[in-house]
Amino acid sequence: MINYSIEKEYEGMVEAYQKAGGDRDSLLGGGTARLVIHGNKVLDQNGVAGIKIETRKTEKGININLLIEEGAKITHPVHLCFGLLPKEGLQEITMKVVAQDNSEVSVVAHCVFPNAVKVIHKMDADITIGNNARFDYKETHYHGEFGGIEVIPRAAVKVGKGGVFQSNLTISQGRVGKLDYDFEVFCQEEAVAELVVKAYGKGVDDIKIWEKIHLDGAGARGLAKSRLVLSDKAKAEVKGETYGNAPFARGHVDCIELVNGTEAVAIAIPIVSVTDGRAKITHEAAIGSIDKKQVETLMARGLDESEAVDVIVKGILK
């Protein structure tokens, strides 16, 4: 295993962060809350008023406590950067998030493993969103071109009355590797949950997505959405579950998987359940090849076939 100095590690992480679409400037300066973790080392940490970030090193990762104080409206997104630069290794992130009542925060996370050949990244999150609080979580991964990574994100989320939880995971650059995503959200009265996963599987990438939303409070709303594009011998199985357990709960499961070529495999399993007659849960799942008419439309505007497919894929993963 290569030994990295702190400075080299930081520079390497920032470089990988940029490759993953992150803004380098957001990791500099004092105006934004941020946390940069390489393996089990915290390379940089900055809090702002209204946010408390605590970290504790473990053998293979970091335990993080993130607290957004009651009523705090955090203007700038909180930037998280997790990753591992060596080709091999294990990173375990355990995260406890509490967004207290009436708070608002947006978190932008980049998980970067640019050289991964045999890497495992585990993330276990326990997230509590208070009454009328809002927590937006946007996570983008960059795993390099080898596909030698296993990513296992898990989250259990409780959303209080009138609270909003939005999660958006995107892995569209480089290889996915093996993804085993499992998020479960419990919504109280008038709470809103939105789980979105977008991924572009190539090579022999193996993608498993399991989104579960329990609408337990009256008027709660949920969306479990996935957008996958699969090429080569990639395979994906998407399970979207939504449970309408209270009056006027509204939920929707929305899965689109595009299969490019003849060897990729896509499976979608929507599960919808209603235990209160006044709730309504719907689902739509579409699996198929890239729409010929869309390709022809773009070709008639002057793009060649591969450029047209690229525009369609980028659009669906946007």
Next chain:
Amino acid sequence: MLEIQNLSLNLGGKSIICDLNLHINKSEIHGVLGKNGTGKSTLAFLIMGAGNYVPTAGRLIFENEDITSLSIFRRAQLGISLAWQEPARIEGLSVRDYLMLNGKPRGVKYVEDYLSVVGLEPGEYLDRDIDNTLSGGERKRIEMASILAMRPKLAILDEPDSGIDILALPSLLNAITEMNKQGSSVLLITHNEKVVEIAHCISVMCAGKILKTGEPGEMNLWFKENCQPCAHVNEPEKEGGKR
């Protein structure tokens, strides 16, 4: 500009386009007028090279080049484009990006102008996606704006008025006229004799054939008298003559 020579297409043992001949001159708006199911859209697809249709016979000559076996992309490169009757919806592709696809960057101002020409407020539409959040009429008008932005030598417009409400029709006709002023020849395919009034020349189509070509006034009258009351859609009793 475009010479269609003895074009035929048989599908499943049925003749869809039957020995069709058509000549479109440079800088003209050429209307193709016909009732539903006469093969107009198939003709548009054959000219563009879309829909996996391969002519059974005949040739398409565009600016003296035989394009019969060229891909859509090559035809687009030569300056042909098509506005579909039911335009595709593409998730995640913004109106702005769609109108700037053609690789002829003339700036956002032009894109805004094209939207205005088709009666859409640029500020409301530029950042929207061309997906199913747009109504059919909005999508059609954006399709027209994209053709304007592309400035093709030959624009094929397949039923541009379908799904367009009567109040929006003038802006659509204005867009076609504008397209022509920009230098595009236009093949205007429609079943609507009002829309085709802006054409310089009209060909009436039935049963995969061009029955007659002439001046708009004369041809509109001929269509009203012969085709509208005709019960023999796609089966003309007497080719090219009064039925």
